[in-house]
Amino acid sequence: MPQYAVQPCTIDDGADIARVHVSAFWTEPAWKIIWPNKTREYVTNECKKRMPFNIITDPIYRRQQKAVDTGTGRIVGYARWTLPELDGVEVGSLWPGAKAAEVSGERKQAAAEASASADWAYDGQVTSELDKAVDQMKKELLSKKQYIVLDILGVHPDVWRQGVANLLLNSGLKAIREFEVKLDVFVVAKSAGVGVYDKAGLKKVGEVIQDGSSVGIDTDYAAWFYVWEAEN
Ligand SMILES: CC(C)(COP(=O)(O)OP(=O)(O)OC[C@H]1O[C@@H](n2cnc3c(N)ncnc32)[C@H](O)[C@@H]1OP(=O)(O)O)[C@@H](O)C(=O)NCCC(=O)NCCS
Secondary structure (H helix, E strand, O other), X not given: OOOEEEEEOOHHHHHHHXXXXXXXHOOOHHHHOOOOOOOXXXXXXXXXXXXXXXXXXXXXXXXXXXXXXXXXXXXEEEEEEEOOOOOOOOHHHXXXXXXXXXXXXXXXXXXXXHHHOOOOOOOHHHHHHHHHHHHHXXXXXXXXXXXXXXXXXXXXXXXXXXXXXXXXXXXXHHHHHOOOOOOEEEEEEOHHHHHHHHHOOOEEEEEEEEEHHHHOOOOEEEEEEEEEOOOO
């Protein structure tokens, strides 16, 4: 059984993280439908142009980690978190172990240009009606307090059910538990994530389940909202 380790990301991981990200989410019917007439390979290649810049963007608030197969060095999972704005707290100094290494201005400029050249024109109209209800509940729940939001958790399908998501999630929660300031975590789960968040002990605080047939998917168009409380 391979062993996996959680590590910070660098700009050089961009292409590999793009591969993992698109391979993981392409399995999600509600994600795939916003790319009509595009193949997974095409979207992966466009994502590869964007991901290096994404990794170095917003260094004050963005935290991210990769899961690596320690035997082969292959990146197999990726998690991205966003810290909230906090009065009286220097947010940029929190969780240094999940900050992407800084790069030169020149490198940043090149990454920005590559990102801008990507075709990322997905069709958000396809799901926009269904997304309204999801967005509204998300907004309501997020208005209650300042959360760290887990924006992305994706694992390459080749290594599913080997504990990689669990490792990335728990590594993040462990770091967050050690912050001097107590911060809870919020995440919107799609169906594949439900088992992961249940197993890690997050609390389900809401759900929006809609019929997916209106957008051509044969499953529900569903979102579950989870919270993890730092005091627990
Ligand atoms: C969801 C996802 C991240 C899980 O990654 P993973 O590395 O396979 O998850 P783990 O092996 O750590 O599983 C942890 C637990 O979650 C649950 N779980 C994971 N995948 C599951 C599945 N397909 N069906 C049912 N339960 C599942 C199980 O309880 C599992 O524990 P167990 O294997 O001991 O029973 C992965 O399937 C993925 O990337 N999916 C596409 C993207 C996505 O939906 N991300 C989540 C967004 S909210």
